[in-house]
Amino acid sequence: MTVFQRIVWVVLDSVGIGELPDAADYGDVGRNTLGHIAESRPLKLPNLVRLGLANIAPLAHLEPAPAPLGACGKGVTHSPGKDTTTGHWEMAGVWLDQAFPVYPHGFPHDLIAEFERQIGRGTIGNKPASGTEIIKELGQEHVRTGKPIVYTSGDSVFQIAAHEDIIPVAELYQMCEIARKLLDGRHRVGRVIARPFTGTPGNFVRTPHRHDYAVDPPKPMLLDVLEESAVPVFVIGNIHDIYNARGVKEYVTTKNNADGMEKLTAALRFRGRGVIFCNLVDFDMLYGHRKDVEGFARSLEEFDQLLTAFLPLLQSSDLLLITADHGCDPDPRWPTTDHSREYVPILAYSPSAGAGVNLGVRQTLADMGQTIADNFSAAIPHGKSFLRDLGRSSATSAS
Numbered sequence: 001m002t003v004f005q006r007i008v009w010v011v012l013d014s015v016g017i018g019e020l021p022d023a024a025d026y027g028d029v030g031r032n033t034l035g036h037i038a039e040s041r042p043l044k045l046p047n048l049v050r051l052g053l054a055n056i057a058p059l060a061h062l063e064p065a066p067a068p069l070g071a072c073g074k075g076v077t078h079s080p081g082k083d084t085t086t087g088h089w090e091m092a093g094v095w096l097d098q099a100f101p102v103y104p105h106g107f108p109h110d111l112i113a114e115f116e117r118q119i120g121r122g123t124i125g126n127k128p129a130s131g132t133e134i135i136k137e138l139g140q141e142h143v144r145t146g147k148p149i150v151y152t153s154g155d156s157v158f159q160i161a162a163h164e165d166i167i168p169v170a171e172l173y174q175m176c177e178i179a180r181k182l183l184d185g186r187h188r189v190g191r192v193i194a195r196p197f198t199g200t201p202g203n204f205v206r207t208p209h210r211h212d213y214a215v216d217p218p219k220p221m222l223l224d225v226l227e228e229s230a231v232p233v234f235v236i237g238n239i240h241d242i243y244n245a246r247g248v249k250e251y252v253t254t255k256n257n258a259d260g261m262e263k264l265t266a267a268l269r270f271r272g273r274g275v276i277f278c279n280l281v282d283f284d285m286l287y288g289h290r291k292d293v294e295g296f297a298r299s300l301e302e303f304d305q306l307l308t309a310f311l312p313l314l315q316s317s318d319l320l321l322i323t324a325d326h327g328c329d330p331d332p333r334w335p336t337t338d339h340s341r342e343y344v345p346i347l348a349y350s351p352s353a354g355a356g357v358n359l360g361v362r363q364t365l366a367d368m369g370q371t372i373a374d375n376f377s378a379a380i381p382h383g384k385s386f387l388r389d390l391g392r393s394s395a396t397s398a399s
Contacts, residue, residue, distance in 0.1 A: 016327020073359025154338025223247025288328025
């Protein structure tokens with residue numbers, strides 16, 4: 001029997017809450033996205049604190065709620081890796097045997113040579129870099145030569161940047177499709193990403209025409225079983241791309257976090273049943289990878305402020321889940337711009353569910369997906385549902 005008619009699932013991209021026990025294997029000892037941002041200055045997060053964020057782990061300047069409005073805990077990534085695809089797939093019940101490959105020294109020369117042969121152009125770059133920095137560095141050369149910029153990051157990605165006046169977006173997408181077919185077997189990266197930009201030297205800016213080409217997740221995963229159970233799923237942001245459109249018939253993209261929350265609010269008005277699944281990427285894309293602690297802090301406060309109007313819209317038959325997919329600690333003491341291997345926060349709130357519920361440490365992110373599947377009388381391969389815990393009160397500390 002369905003407990004909640006509608007589940008709203010919001011992923012705060014990269015908002016981790018402290019190193020995982022195996023952080024040393026990833027060079028991430030001591031990294032703590034939320035912890036270090038909270039240390040940087042007092043944060044104004046009244047709604048997240050009321051929901052139980054500061055009950056999950058100690059956060060400087062933020063007092064734990066005596067009685068959180070809902071349930072709170074933190075999740076462990078069971079799969080190896082610390083990237084967007086790994087985190088989101090695991091939420092949906094997919095465990096990976098090995099991490100997606102990364103390329104800290106760029107892609108193999110024979111792979112790049114074959115890519116160049118198939119697109120009929122040379123390339124420049126072929127190294128890990130920030131997306132904004134590499135178009136500053138190589139954008140002018142790209143405009144002069146017509147060669148697309150290929151780059152990667154600490155994530156498992158093959159990214160292609162091109163000026164829209166030099167390589168039209170449709171042609172850039174074709175290049176990405178070629179790369180996606182080439183990147184298989186041992187080079188099966190999580191995503192190929194089109195990164196178009198416009199402007200003039202010194203003033204290049206990326207456009208909203210980004211497009212991700214993911215690999216197909218193994219079956220079954222959450223969106224498959226929801227589709228089989230005729231549960232409507234509406235996704236907001238880049239969720240559609242991460243799951244390679246599987247189980248998703250309706251979706252919208254977003255320009256930024258505020259736009260994502262606006263579209264999420266609109267969805268509440270028209271979609272009375274099923275799952276609304278939203279990813280907010282500004283934390284990761286604009287602040288985590290750019291080592292912008294203050295920008296990250298302001299973005300968290302912006303999200304919290306948007307919750308002020310959003311929370312009262314939830315009905316007694318709704319469940320709100322707020323979580324993350326990994327960390328991306330911007331603290332300058334760690335020079336890397338890569339993602340960080342961290343716990344993710346889990347906040348679950350419904351006007352009709354019990355308050356002050358301690359979800360503890362969930363041993364896989366799939367517990368969230370299993371809870372959603374359980375709610376709609378379905379199941380996914382991994383994870384333990386906490387659906388029945390949401391009606392019981394217990395201690396208020398999840399750490």
